[in-house]
Amino acid sequence: MLVPPKQKAVFTYSIVRNLRTFWMFYVMMLPGIVLLLINNYIPMSGIIIAFKTINYQEGILGSPWTGMKNFEYLFASKDSYIIIRNTLLYNSLFIVLNIVFPLAFALMLNEMKNRFLSKLHQTIMFLPYFLSMIVISYLVYGFMSDERGYFNGTLLPALGLEPVRWYFTKEVWPVILPIINTWKNMGYYTVVYMAAIIGIDEEYYEAATIDGANKWQQMKKITIPLIMPVITIMTLLQIGRIFNADFGLFFQVPRESGALFPVTNVIDTYVYRTFLTVGDIGLSSAAGLFQSVVGFVLVFISNWVVRRFNRENALF
Amino acid sequence: MANIMSKSVSGSHSKNQLSGRASALINIFFVIYSALCILPLLLIVSVSFSDEQSVMTHGYRFLPENFNLAAYRFLIKDIDQIVHSYGISITVTVIGTILSVIVIALYAYPISRSHFPQAKFFTFFVFLTMLISGGLVPWYLVYVQMLDLRNTLWSLIMPLIMSAFWVLIMRTFFKETVPEAVLESAKIDGAGELRIFIRIVLPLSLPVLATVALFQTLTYWNDWFLSLVFISDNHNISVQYFLYKMMVNIQYLSSNPNAMAEITRAGGMVNFPSETVRMAMVVVGVGPIVFAYPFFQKYFIKGLTVGSVKG
Numbered sequence: 001m002l003v004p005p006k007q008k009a010v011f012t013y014s015i016v017r018n019l020r021t022f023w024m025f026y027v028m029m030l031p032g033i034v035l036l037l038i039n040n041y042i043p044m045s046g047i048i049i050a051f052k053t054i055n056y057q058e059g060i061l062g063s064p065w066t067g068m069k070n071f072e073y074l075f076a077s078k079d080s081y082i083i084i085r086n087t088l089l090y091n092s093l094f095i096v097l098n099i100v101f102p103l104a105f106a107l108m109l110n111e112m113k114n115r116f117l118s119k120l121h122q123t124i125m126f127l128p129y130f131l132s133m134i135v136i137s138y139l140v141y142g143f144m145s146d147e148r149g150y151f152n153g154t155l156l157p158a159l160g161l162e163p164v165r166w167y168f169t170k171e172v173w174p175v176i177l178p179i180i181n182t183w184k185n186m187g188y189y190t191v192v193y194m195a196a197i198i199g200i201d202e203e204y205y206e207a208a209t210i211d212g213a214n215k216w217q218q219m220k221k222i223t224i225p226l227i228m229p230v231i232t233i234m235t236l237l238q239i240g241r242i243f244n245a246d247f248g249l250f251f252q253v254p255r256e257s258g259a260l261f262p263v264t265n266v267i268d269t270y271v272y273r274t275f276l277t278v279g280d281i282g283l284s285s286a287a288g289l290f291q292s293v294v295g296f297v298l299v300f301i302s303n304w305v306v307r308r309f310n311r312e313n314a315l316f
Numbered sequence: 317m318a319n320i321m322s323k324s325v326s327g328s329h330s331k332n333q334l335s336g337r338a339s340a341l342i343n344i345f346f347v348i349y350s351a352l353c354i355l356p357l358l359l360i361v362s363v364s365f366s367d368e369q370s371v372m373t374h375g376y377r378f379l380p381e382n383f384n385l386a387a388y389r390f391l392i393k394d395i396d397q398i399v400h401s402y403g404i405s406i407t408v409t410v411i412g413t414i415l416s417v418i419v420i421a422l423y424a425y426p427i428s429r430s431h432f433p434q435a436k437f438f439t440f441f442v443f444l445t446m447l448i449s450g451g452l453v454p455w456y457l458v459y460v461q462m463l464d465l466r467n468t469l470w471s472l473i474m475p476l477i478m479s480a481f482w483v484l485i486m487r488t489f490f491k492e493t494v495p496e497a498v499l500e501s502a503k504i505d506g507a508g509e510l511r512i513f514i515r516i517v518l519p520l521s522l523p524v525l526a527t528v529a530l531f532q533t534l535t536y537w538n539d540w541f542l543s544l545v546f547i548s549d550n551h552n553i554s555v556q557y558f559l560y561k562m563m564v565n566i567q568y569l570s571s572n573p574n575a576m577a578e579i580t581r582a583g584g585m586v587n588f589p590s591e592t593v594r595m596a597m598v599v600v601g602v603g604p605i606v607f608a609y610p611f612f613q614k615y616f617i618k619g620l621t622v623g624s625v626k627g
Contacts, residue, residue, distance in 0.1 A: 018433060024509040025426035029438060032423030035478040038458060040445040046454020060457070105349075108342045111334050117343065123613055124350040127357075130609045131602060132538035134559045138598045139356040141563075142363065142376055148591060150359060153375015183352070191617050215334060240447060247541065255563070271452050276545065281453055288451025296448045316443070 047292075050285040070286035079270060083287075087266040090177065090250075091242045095235060097182045102189030103231070107219060109190065110197050122194075126187030133248025136184065140176075140253055167257040174263055181249060192234065196227040232306055232313040240299035240315075243291045244268060267291045357602070364388070364596035371591050387592035391600065397558070398600065404469070405554040409536040412473045416482075416532040417525055424483050425513050428490035429499075439487070446480045456545060471546040472554070476535055482528045489524040490517060523618055530612050537605055559601045562594060 019026070050070055052063045074080050105125070112118040128136070143150045144166035152163035166172060204222045213221065245266035254264040267287060275284035299315075307314040334342070359378055363371060367382035374381060391398060423442065427435045449455070465471040494517050502512050518525070543557035553561065 022426075022432055022434070025429075025432055025434075028422040028510070028513070029426055031419045032442070032478055032483070033438075035419065035474065036442060036445060038463070039455070039475055039478060040449060042458050042462075043450030043454040044448065046450045046457060049454055049457075108345070111339065112342060112346070113333065113339060114343075117346075121346040121350050122617075123610055124353050126613050126616070127353050127606070127609065130534060130538075130605050132540060132556050134540050134556050134563070135598055135602050137563065138559070138595070139360060142356065142359045142595070145376075148371060148375040150376045150378075154377060195617070252540075252560070268452075275453055275456070285451060285453040288453055292448050292451055299447050 047285070047289050049281065050289045052282065054281045066282070070282040071290070074283055074286045074290070079265070080287075082262060083265050083267050083270045086263065087243060087245050087268075090174075090266065091238070091245065093178050094181050095238045095242070097178055098185055098189050098238065099231060099235065101182055102186055103193050105186065105190045106193035106197055107223065109194060111215075122187070122191065125190060128184045129187045131184070133246075133252045136180065136248075137252040137255060140180065141255070167255060168259045170260050170263045173254065173260055177249060177253065177264070180253060181246065189234070192230065193227065196230040197223060200226050229313050232310075233315065236299070236302055236306060236315045239302045240295065242298055243295040247272070357606075360595045360598050364592055364599050366592055368590075368592050384592070387596035390593050391596055400551070401553055401555045401558045404552060405537060405556070408469060408472045408539075408554060409533055411469075412476060412536040413529055413532045415473065416477045416479070417529050419477050420479065420482050420486055420528055421518070421521075421525065422513075423478070424486035425490055425517060427483075428487045428494075430496070439484075442478075442480045442483050459546065466546050467549045467552065468546075469552070472539070472542045473536075475542060476532070476539065479532070482531070486521075486524050486528065489521060494520050523615075526615050527618065530615050534605070555601050559597060562597055 046060070049060060051065055051067060052060070053066045053069075054060065055063045058064075109118050109122065112121075131139075141149065144152075146152060146163075146165055146167070149166070151166070156163055164172070200223065204226075205218060208218050208222060245268045247268045250264050250266045250269050251272070254260045257264075268291075271284050271287050271291070274280045274287065303315050333339070355378070359376055362378055362380045363376050364387050365383055365385070366377070366380040367384035368386060370381040371377075423438075426432050427439045427442075429435060459471055459475070460466050465474070498516060499512055502516055507515070538556060540554070540556035540560050543554055544560065547553060547557065
């Protein structure tokens with residue numbers, strides 16, 4: 001009977017000792033902790049908004065509960081199918097493109113003999129990564145604006161083709177958006193993969209050359225398997241965000257053209273518009289919560305799958 | 317970067333090289349791709365130096381027809397707004413970057429020390445924020461209703477200071493580059509944790525500090541989302557947001573003949589070289605980043621290779 005109080009005493013004692021020994025660590029972390037609370041943890045508790053009808057007079061806690069109504073409303077609308085489909089399809093495509101092309105580029109750059117040229121191309125490829133989405137939206141506009149854009153004004157007439165009203169033609173955007181995404185991120189991912197390739201011990205290749213392996217065989221049997229951990233981590237990180245679209249890409253680049261919404265509206269732009277343009281706080285929160293929960297589940301599933309194949313490659 | 321390249325140039329690769337034709341193909345391929353990276357910007361620059369009339373009739377061209385500085389002359393008339401917006405962007409970027417590096421480093425150090433029993437908990441505390449979020453609405457309400465930061469510079473700085481990704485990168489760097497033995501001996505000599513951190517850990521970690529600083533500079537300079545959400549007063553707008561507003565306003569005017577007529581009646585100016593001014597503004601907007609990036613780039617590459625997110 002005397003055991004519990006004693007344990008408690010030990011527990012309090014250890015807290016005091018921990019604070020006394022590590023108080024400086026806690027002081028150092030304090031600004032970071034406060035910011036994480038403000039930016040991340042307090043908003044997490046705000047998910048209750050999704051289950052309420054918000055009434056500004058009563059405040060968030062005082063507003064009446066509505067159960068799942070916001071969700072029912074969200075999933076009953078035609079928008080929900082479109083935004084979920086768009087978000088998932090675009091992001092899956094982006095993940096594949098962000099592996100295949102940068103990897104191929106890294107492998108090719110690695111074979112380039114001229115050191116100066118290789119460095120120059122890397123530098124130039126990195127340029128789009130440094131531009132904001134606003135600037136990129138202007139660049140795209142420069143090519144695709146109705147009358148004066150380069151395509152309609154110069155290129156298509158020169159080829160004898162009819163001009164296209166790009167910002168009203170939804171069929172072309174599922175091609176254009178992936179191209180822009182790949183173009184913008186190419187420099188970044190190429191460097192990540194290149195760094196991994198450089199880290200491979202030269203002796204593997206020496207041995208392979210002696211055994212008569214050609215470039216293609218070396219790539220398949222040495223390079224790709226050895227950089228698999230990096231590929232896996234990069235992919236896992238992106239899968240974790242598969243339900244979060246690049247807001248700038250889908251909001252800025254199509255320039256809010258309503259005609260394009262069926263192919264450019266994603267969960268993020270939907271949440272933004274229903275909240276700040278339409279002002280429907282409940283619906284917007286419901287969509288946001290749905291996004292978080294599914295995203296969270298997806299990271300855990302994909303991490304679990306990776307763990308089953310190879311513990312080392314898993315994220316956690 | 318230097319050793320990255322030299323390693324692949326010299327060494328065993330000299331015995332194990334691609335055929336001449338394959339490497340010629342690779343070279344041609346990259347020349348074309350590099351051109352695709354630069355040409356869109358060149359188009360914009362060219363339009364900004366063109367005569368409005370010829371742009372209106374012939375469309376955007378890669379070489380300016382009738383070289384003309386009218387767009388820049390027009391922008392100089394509006395120099396107050398531009399200087400002001402630059403001031404806001406620079407202030408936010410400088411303060412934001414400095415605070416980020418300090419806050420991130422201060423958080424990353426304790427969780428990198430294996431003798432700190434709570435290291436695991438606080439690592440998870442920051443890692444979890446990469447996986448789950450409360451969504452836009454509650455986050456917005458915290459800033460607007462709880463903290464009442466709407467239309468302030470803090471609303472453009474605070475949300476981006478703490479980045480889970482960079483905390484984890486820095487933690488890995490501290491763990492791998494700063495030997496435990498050095499820290500232990502400093503402790504025996506009587507140095508406190510803060511002193512150890514400032515005198516020993518930070519000087520050894522300059523590469524990762526520089527990397528975080530560069531990426532945060534880029535993040536702050538290119539941010540427009542926070543302005544879109546938090547800034548409603550027309551005066552305090554950053555360069556990127558100014559660009560966004562310009563796109564939206566001109567789009568509105570040009571698709572709305574009535575609005576144009578209204579403005580003319582009110583004595584406003586409609587006959588400004590709208591196409592070329594827009595593009596000139598983009599040139600002004602990208603300016604500093606594009607000139608600085610070739611110098612930054614080698615640090616970026618170092619930074620991307622210093623630590624993995626794994627932990």
